[in-house]
Amino acid sequence: MHARALSYAHRRSAEGAPARAIAEELGVSVVSVDRWLRDRPRRALIPVLVTPDVTPCSSSFEVVTPRGLRVVGLDLETLCTLLQRHG
Numbered sequence: 001m002h003a004r005a006l007s008y009a010h011r012r013s014a015e016g017a018p019a020r021a022i023a024e025e026l027g028v029s030v031v032s033v034d035r036w037l038r039d040r041p042r043r044a045l046i047p048v049l050v051t052p053d054v055t056p057c058s059s060s061f062e063v064v065t066p067r068g069l070r071v072v073g074l075d076l077e078t079l080c081t082l083l084q085r086h087g
Contacts, residue, residue: 002045009036 019033
């Protein structure tokens with residue numbers, strides 16, 4: 001993708017298109033297009049996969065109720081049962 005975008009940017013620039021127009025056409029920032037058009041070594045774009053944070057949660061909880069009851073280390077189901085019975 002980067003090679004195609006770079007080639008397109010150079011071609012459009014040679015046709016007289018301003019960097020802002022090229023950026024809009026490609027859906028990238030003007031800063032990126034300016035960097036691509038400069039005569040210096042270019043860094044390749046790196047594909048990035050964005051995934052949701054799936055950090056495992058602790059399987060035990062620590063809760064302090066408004067009455068001051070402190071519960072530590074129970075699983076969620078047991079904690080809910082305890083709080084329903086003893087609120």
